[in-house]
Amino acid sequence: MPHSPAKPKKGWLAHYSELIGAWRRGGLGREDGEDAMHDTVLGMLENGVGAIEDPRAYMARGTSNRLISRHRHVRALEMMPLDNLAETEHPVMAGADTGIEFQQLADALSDALEELPLKCRQVYIRHRLEGWSHTEIAQDMGLSRSMVEKHMSRALRHINERLQNHVPF
Missing domain, CATH: 1.10.8 (Helicase, Ruva Protein; domain 3)
Structure with a gap:
């Protein structure tokens, strides 16, 4: 045949x-x-x-x-966990108020994250804090990569607005 x-x-x-x-x-x-x-x-x-x-x-x-x-x-975005840095390479802030300023910043970030819609918050945490790629987040959450990027942009705008008074000049 x-x-x-x-x-x-x-x-x-x-x-x-x-x-x-x-x-x-x-x-x-x-x-x-x-x-x-x-x-x-x-x-x-x-x-x-x-x-x-x-x-x-x-x-x-x-x-x-x-x-x-x-x-x-x-x-x-070459990232390295602080645990992998030598003690002399850790970022240091001078002054007695460092601990208080750090706690205020951490509290403000936590509050800003809580104000976000759930999916925006999940995308931000997975990408910025856990190091997931947008593609991995999209697959895990059942979203398009474009939607993940939109959630990330919204989260970043919101957090930037909320943390403006914590930026050192």
Whole structure:
């Protein structure tokens, strides 16, 4: 029985395969390129494929933007727990009021977190205090990555407003 060739993929799916191959050949980490592409395709599907004039350009630009954002995020947010620092590297505030100021700041942060809607608070705590990525939070909470980012932005704005009088000048 003769084997017929596979039907060529049509529409955005053909571009998906092409672009995944290009990201792989481009020397990027395979997982990073695939994750960025999957996030882009998810956004495209959520917004409606028909609403996008040029799916190939949308997917290429979206994937590129997400990879750049991830790179910037990793570079900007290199975090290390205080426990891993040598005693001489710990941040120190001079003055007798340090303990009181710290407690006031901690209380103000706690109050600001309590004022947030539950999902905003959960996103903030998981990302900023527990070190989860937006993608991990989205998967765990059953939200889109975009919604996690919106909750995070809202939480950051609220906390910044509430802690303004605790910023040393």
